[in-house]
Amino acid sequence: MPDVIFPGHEGRLEGRYHHSKKPNAPIALILHPHPQHGGTMNNKVVYRLYHIFAWRGFSTLRFNFRGVGRSQGIYDRGEGELLDAASALDWMQQHNANASGCWIAGVSFGAWVGMQLLMRRPEFDGFVNIATPANLYDFSFLAPCPSSGLMIHGELDSLVTEESVQDLAEKLMMQKGVVIDLRVIEGCDHFFMDHLDEMQGHVKQYLDSALAHPRKRAIGGRR
Secondary structure, three states: OOEEEEEEOOEEEEEEEEOOOOOOOOEEEEEOOOHHHOOOOOOHHHHHHHHHHHHOOOEEEEEOOOOOOOOOOOOOOOHHHHHHHHHHHHHHHHHOOOOOOEEEEEEOHHHHHHHHHHHHOOOOOEEEEEOOOOOOOOOOOOOOOOOOEEEEEEOOOOOOOHHHHHHHHHHHOOOOOOOEEEEEEOOOOOOOOOOHHHHHHHHHHHHHHHHHOOOOOOOOOOO
């Protein structure tokens, strides 16, 4: 897990990067929760996601948004953080020019930023969202959603309602070819305290299926 520093729009960005030993390995980008509420690339859910993708043979990057840790800049309400995510993806692609696939995963605020990047970059094959903040941010830009993915929600999430996540999943599946696998973990809160293993199991199971039976992309892309 070497430390890496790469250029962003407002200065240097700090990350942790795992480079797969497999030739033409797929890449995965992991985005952390809200910077102003303690979110960092060392968040426990982010850490688990990072290792899930690395274990599956992905070249994997998690990084700190601007103003977090050693990343330069200041919080920018999601607009600058989207630029940070795009810079991270550019850096990943420079080091993995022949990547066989591309995935993105985000936690809470990171899921919102990640879905915006998903709409802007056609190379993504799939996504994993944890604690998608469907009632806290506007997701109307997903019209239509360009990729299938997994959404995991905690039954006892006091910040995000299950109904809002369900409604978002149903709207996304109105696009032909897009399938959203929504899984609700009983007794789990927004931070997945005491439910990390269960969350990890769901993500591993989903990736096993998705990578074994890749779906055609709804819009453009390689597949």
